[in-house]
Amino acid sequence: MELDLAGKTALITGASRGIGLEIARTLAAEGARVIGGARTVSDALRETTPYVLSVDLATEGGPAELVDYALAELGGIDILVNNLGFPYTRPGGFLSVDDKGWQESLTMNLLTAVRTTRAALPSIIERQGSIVNLGSTNARSPVPVVVDYSAAKAALLNLGKGLAEEFGPRGVRVNTVAAGPVMTDAWTGPGGIADTIAGQSGLSRDEVLAQVPQMLGSSTGHTTTAAELAALVAFVASRKAPNANGAEFVVDGGFLKTV
Template sequence: MDLKLTGKTALITGASRGIGLAIARALSAEGVRVIGAARTISAELKEITPHTFAVDLSESAAAARLVEFALAETGGIDVLVNNVGAPDTRTEGFLAIDDDGWAKVFDTNLFIAVRTTRAALPGIIERRGSVINIGSTNGRLPLPVVIDYSAAKAALLSFGKSLAEEFGPAGVRVNTVSAGPVMTDAWTGDGGIADELAKQAGLSRAELLSQVPTMLGLSTGAPTTVDEIATVVTLLASRRVDNINGSEFIIDGGLLKAV
């Protein structure tokens, strides 16, 4: 199937590894010119695209610099993928999170997307393009260990739906892809989610990871892969689904049980 993406340009944040890298690879394979942004540009990302920009998007002016670079490199943006995001696992509980902790998590998981979208949207409107936010099932699943992350991802979902309502008439589509547990560094790396939960449960990291599907009630028996997320993002980026707007696509192995 021709997804009508050849010659389009996509800006992806957090593109050096994990979900972002998989999205960059999938879009590039469809003929998309990829602009990859990350704090550190990985060798894997450089193999996919020459258009890379090392940037810390937690700096308030960084999103504008990134978009300026993208426009100078390629002349326009058709697709923005807001992929930057990460949880802080809070095994010590809500009362241990101060204002700075809340602010950091909301900046990483909401306000970076807000600033990047604000900078890129005028050009996306010109091209009748799309914005795709990478959310999380935690936005619908209130878990105390990620209380601030869950709240931020719920806000990101609301943000996307509001944008879809405002800019849909201008031909811009805004959708969210919300993933369940994905075995990226956020889970499996040193000090990651698995380590924190394993410490709490008195298990090794390997033991905890082997129990994730059962522990979380995944009906498929397996966590989500980065390639599954990239496949859905690629479809949403295409012009084959112009009437999908303001929607959330959940890829969670059956984690969420609500109707």
């Protein structure tokens, strides 16, 4: 499907690898001018777009720095993808997470989106653009091992609906794309979710990864790829569904069973 994104400017947080990198590649392939921000800029991101900035988005001023760079380089922002996030694993559950842990998770998974959106909104309003927040099924189905991440993603979902209500009348669409497990470093990397589950279950990392669809009750038997998720983000960001606003689009293989 032609998404009519040629010439549009898209800003992506956490764009150096995983889901963010795939979103950058997909939007670039659709003709968008992509600005990618990340603490460490990867070679793969530099190959995708010349507009990259090494910036720590977890700092108070980092998001505004990235937005200022985008405005200086390309003059405005049509699409904002708040992709940055990380599910810190908590094998000890709720009682193992102190205030520092909560602040770390809320900053990474909520406040970065708040700050980037606040800085980018004037330009997005001017261009009647769109915002896509990367959510998680954990917002609706929390588990103890990511208790703080789940709470932050629930807040992000609520934020998206609030922004859609406030800025929809001004031509801005705000939606959430919520994923179940996606095979990125958060799952497969050393110390990631698969390793945590393996340590609790006695299985190997490879055994855990092979059983993820069954463990999570997926009806497809398939684990989502970053490319699949990026394709949906690109569609939602485009104007092919102009009346989709304040919506949550879920890609989880049927993991969520609630109505």
